[in-house]
Amino acid sequence: xxxxxxxxxxxxxxxxxxxxxxxxxxxxxxxxxxxxxxxxxxxxxxxxxxxxxxxxxxxxxxxxxxxxxxxxxxxxxxxxxxxxxxxxxxxxxxxxxxxxxxxxxxxxxxxxxxxxxxxxxxxxxxxxxxxxxxxxxxxxxxxxxxxxxxxxxxxxxxxxxxxxxxxxxxxxxxxxxxxxxxxxxxxxxxxxxxxxxxxxxxxxxxxxxxxxxxxxxxxxxxxxxxxxxxxxxxxxxxxxxxxxxxxxxxxxxxxxxxxxxxxxxxxxxxxxxxxxxxxxxxxxxxxxxxxxxxxxxxxxxxxxxxxxxxxxxxxxxxxxxxxxxxxxxxxxxxxxxxxxxxxxxxxxxxxxxxxxxxxxxxxxxxxxxxxxxxxxxxxxxxxxxxxxxxxxxxxxxxxxxxxxxxxxx
Amino acid sequence: xxxxxxxxxxxxxxxxxxxxxxxxxxxxxxxxxxxxxxxxxxxxxxxxxxxxxxxxxxxxxxxxxxxxxxxxxxxxxxxxxxxxxxxxxxxxxxxxxxxxxxxxxxxxxxxxxxxxxxxxxxxxxxxxxxxxxxxxxxxxxxxxxxxxxxxxxxxxxxxxxxxxxxxxxxxxxxxxxxxxxxxxxxxxxxxxxxxxxxxxxxxxxxxxxxxxxxxxxxxxxxxxxxxxxxxxxxxxxxxxxxxxxxxxxxxxxxxxxxxxxxxxxxxxxxxxxxxxxxxxxxxxxxxxxxxxxxxxxxxxxxxxxxxxxxxxxxxxxxxxxxxxxxxxxxxxxxxxxxxxxxxxxxxxxxxxxxxxxxxxxxxxxxxxxxxxxxxxxxxxxxxxxxxxxxxxxxxxxxxxxxxxxxxxx
Numbered sequence: 001x002x003x004x005x006x007x008x009x010x011x012x013x014x015x016x017x018x019x020x021x022x023x024x025x026x027x028x029x030x031x032x033x034x035x036x037x038x039x040x041x042x043x044x045x046x047x048x049x050x051x052x053x054x055x056x057x058x059x060x061x062x063x064x065x066x067x068x069x070x071x072x073x074x075x076x077x078x079x080x081x082x083x084x085x086x087x088x089x090x091x092x093x094x095x096x097x098x099x100x101x102x103x104x105x106x107x108x109x110x111x112x113x114x115x116x117x118x119x120x121x122x123x124x125x126x127x128x129x130x131x132x133x134x135x136x137x138x139x140x141x142x143x144x145x146x147x148x149x150x151x152x153x154x155x156x157x158x159x160x161x162x163x164x165x166x167x168x169x170x171x172x173x174x175x176x177x178x179x180x181x182x183x184x185x186x187x188x189x190x191x192x193x194x195x196x197x198x199x200x201x202x203x204x205x206x207x208x209x210x211x212x213x214x215x216x217x218x219x220x221x222x223x224x225x226x227x228x229x230x231x232x233x234x235x236x237x238x239x240x241x242x243x244x245x246x247x248x249x250x251x252x253x254x255x256x257x258x259x260x261x262x263x264x265x266x267x268x269x270x271x272x273x274x275x276x277x278x279x280x281x282x283x284x285x286x287x288x289x290x291x292x293x294x295x296x297x298x299x300x301x302x303x304x305x306x307x308x309x310x311x312x313x314x315x316x317x318x319x320x321x322x323x324x325x326x327x328x329x330x331x332x333x334x335x336x337x338x339x340x341x342x343x344x345x346x347x348x349x350x351x352x353x354x355x356x357x358x359x360x361x362x363x364x365x366x367x368x369x370x371x372x373x374x375x376x377x378x379x380x381x382x383x384x385x386x387x388x389x390x391x392x393x394x395x396x397x398x399x400x401x402x403x404x405x406x407x408x409x
Numbered sequence: 410x411x412x413x414x415x416x417x418x419x420x421x422x423x424x425x426x427x428x429x430x431x432x433x434x435x436x437x438x439x440x441x442x443x444x445x446x447x448x449x450x451x452x453x454x455x456x457x458x459x460x461x462x463x464x465x466x467x468x469x470x471x472x473x474x475x476x477x478x479x480x481x482x483x484x485x486x487x488x489x490x491x492x493x494x495x496x497x498x499x500x501x502x503x504x505x506x507x508x509x510x511x512x513x514x515x516x517x518x519x520x521x522x523x524x525x526x527x528x529x530x531x532x533x534x535x536x537x538x539x540x541x542x543x544x545x546x547x548x549x550x551x552x553x554x555x556x557x558x559x560x561x562x563x564x565x566x567x568x569x570x571x572x573x574x575x576x577x578x579x580x581x582x583x584x585x586x587x588x589x590x591x592x593x594x595x596x597x598x599x600x601x602x603x604x605x606x607x608x609x610x611x612x613x614x615x616x617x618x619x620x621x622x623x624x625x626x627x628x629x630x631x632x633x634x635x636x637x638x639x640x641x642x643x644x645x646x647x648x649x650x651x652x653x654x655x656x657x658x659x660x661x662x663x664x665x666x667x668x669x670x671x672x673x674x675x676x677x678x679x680x681x682x683x684x685x686x687x688x689x690x691x692x693x694x695x696x697x698x699x700x701x702x703x704x705x706x707x708x709x710x711x712x713x714x715x716x717x718x719x720x721x722x723x724x725x726x727x728x729x730x731x732x733x734x735x736x737x738x739x740x741x742x743x744x745x746x747x748x749x750x751x752x753x754x755x756x757x758x759x760x761x762x763x764x765x766x767x768x769x770x771x772x773x774x775x776x777x778x779x780x781x782x783x784x785x786x787x788x789x790x791x792x793x794x795x796x797x798x799x800x801x802x803x804x805x806x807x808x809x810x811x812x813x814x815x816x817x818x
Contacts, residue, residue: 017465020779022758040449043472046777056426063452308772323767330739349431358732363717368455370429
């Protein structure tokens with residue numbers, strides 16, 4: 001079960017002793033915090049993940065007994081990672097599509113599959129597909145030359161957001177040129193460097209929302225409450241669940257939209273639909289889809305401590321085609337605040353910073369990823385549940401701030 | 410940091426790559442489900458446990474990247490397990506006291522220490538100590554010969570519970586002889602076989618309670634709500650949190666008692682105080698201490714899904730002398746039901762039984778230990794939170810029943 005012919009020689013892969021007899025083996029491609037937190041969920045379900053990791057000391061490899069070292073762009077390494085596994089899933093979207101197609105042709109159970117995944121890999125494909133579905137998206141255009149860009153600039157009165165079609169995340173691969181000249185130069189440079197581009201109309205943002213949903217291969221979906229996500233410098237800084245002051249109607253519309261996108265795109269596992277909330281011509285709240293992610297997502301970390309079923313458990317259940325768990329909340333408010341590496345790492349060791357936080361906030365749920373410091377790097381998050389949104393939010397943000405700055409200010 | 414002179418040869422132990430720089434290394438002696446569930450808590454705290462395991466495929470070894478194979482009664486194996494670790498703790502009470510004393514003399518940070526632990530190892534030592542403290546315990550006597558036993562039989566009007574001083578658990582090592590003759594024969598046989606004995610007065614049980622508390626080496630304690638625990642055939646079958654119909658006064662008294670025992674005995678980590686509730690001469694509820702356990706305990710599993718801080722996280726925080734976490738509940742009622750191997754294992758595979766349970770109860774939190782079937786064996790538990798105790802209890806028990814019998818009846 002855990003041996004497979006890899007290339008020309010038959011070599012044993014994985015660690016059979018890590019898997020309880022009769023329990024499914026889930027192979028996770030990627031070794032970051034998402035894989036790490038899937039492992040905590042897996043353990044309680046009686047499972048143990050196989051991790052395809054780039055390094056033995058990576059976030060997820062630190063905490064798993066079945067680690068395959070390798071490169072997710074190498075088909076042989078992918079073969080070793082999935083040998084004997086019941087299902088293959090991901091903690092990122094970067095596995096080449098042609099490898100996924102080959103694996104499926106060989107009989108590997110890939111969840112989510114490449115036809116869904118391409119919508120999380122290529123922003124232009126996603127935008128076109130969503131427009132076909134009638135989902136609300138900002139006006140957009142494929143940018144194949146400077147003329148395309150200049151035309152689009154005029155069409156949207158200069159409110160242009162230029163995006164790399166692939167590979168962008170956390171604010172990378174997104175530009176806001178202020179003049180037509182600036183846009184033209186940017187487009188020329190990026191296209192020249194081989195970066196495929198699209199442009200869309202900048203939205204007059206009121207705030208960002210995130211609608212998360214899980215879907216099984218059998219087509220069952222289950223949504224969590226919509227959350228407000230706060231970005232700083234293009235990176236998710238906090239999530240407030242449920243999104244404050246969201247009308248019941250818009251909550252329902254948004255959840256239904258996320259479920260429809262999951263179904264129409266054939267997503268399996270967890271889908272995060274990142275949204276812009278803006279005002280329509282009548283001054284009423286209106287939403288547009290911004291990005292899709294097909295895996296557990298930063299804006300869903302709050303579910304670990306604020307929901308009956310966390311996004312990590314739900315992702316595993318969904319890709320295994322199990323019945324999905326309840327997404328009832330456990331508290332009126334849950335706030336997640338990201339721990340993002342500061343410009344300089346304070347002298348006080350992280351373990352001691354945790355103690356300071358807990359002394360002030362015994363209810364702070366600190367989650368750390370086993371990652372070293374780097375400015376802006378996601379190294380952990382803090383969840384906090386409670387009754388009063390403003391109080392909970394202040395406490396969660398103060399805790400996350402202390403963990404990176406070793407100060408309360 | 411992870412090499413230590415073990416015996417005569419210097420051999421590397423453990424897996425340095427499993428531990429994030431700057432995070433403490435906790436060595437857990439024992440490879441059962443308690444160590445496994447400590448690992449899930451550890452991961453989210455940015456840690457990764459070192460496990461001293463008897464087998465690579467044991468419950469905890471399945472899910473840890475730093476496993477030392479060995480025997481917890483062998484001092485060399487213990488040396489290898491604690492090499493480079495910041496603290497040593499346990500998922501059972503069976504490490505020989507003399508080894509613990511030797512390790513402490515060598516500078517190892519053992520939590521809880523042998524002076525506390527002996528009270529969880531030897532029921533007579535514990536009874537004497539608790540009586541000294543004025544804690545409520547049933548009348549008892551050390552039984553060193555048949556005459557001791559016969560005298561005690563008369564003193565308690567034949568209401569005798571005979572116990573092995575050491576090694577008993579889950580109903581093993583406990584006898585209820587009905588006649589003086591039966592008692593005498595039992596005592597002769599057991600003493601002849603080298604089993605040290607004590608006897609205590611059988612309590613007219615109304616129900617069993619469990620009061621759990623955590624204590625740090627610095628002396629800080631934090632208690633959870635007292636729960637009702639239901640035993641079947643001497644084994645914990647369920648826990649209802651908080652204990653229904655427990656007066657606020659008795660709740661307070663009982664929590665305070667558990668905190669005082671933890672402090673007076675110098676316990677560190679989690680302490681479970683198992684109690685009998687009975688009626689006093691005036692027909693009022695009264696409690697007696699039954700057993701102590703100095704580690705996470707079956708009656709505390711409900712905290713994983715029903716409390717801000719689980720007993721597993723709290724145990725780690727306590728032994729590391731960290732600030733303790735909030736023990737606020739997340740729901741009005743949480744019920745834990747044990748999954749105990751049936752006499753015969755049904756044909757339906759466990760993974761499919763899980764699905765049946767989730768189809769009926771999407772809110773069921775199933776925790777499995779990666780252990781194979783054996784009649785009566787603890788192989789998992791189900792937690793369920795809700796509002797109505799009777800409903801939640803029925804659902805949790807039905808779920809646990811299905812998981813072992815593959816039927817709802």
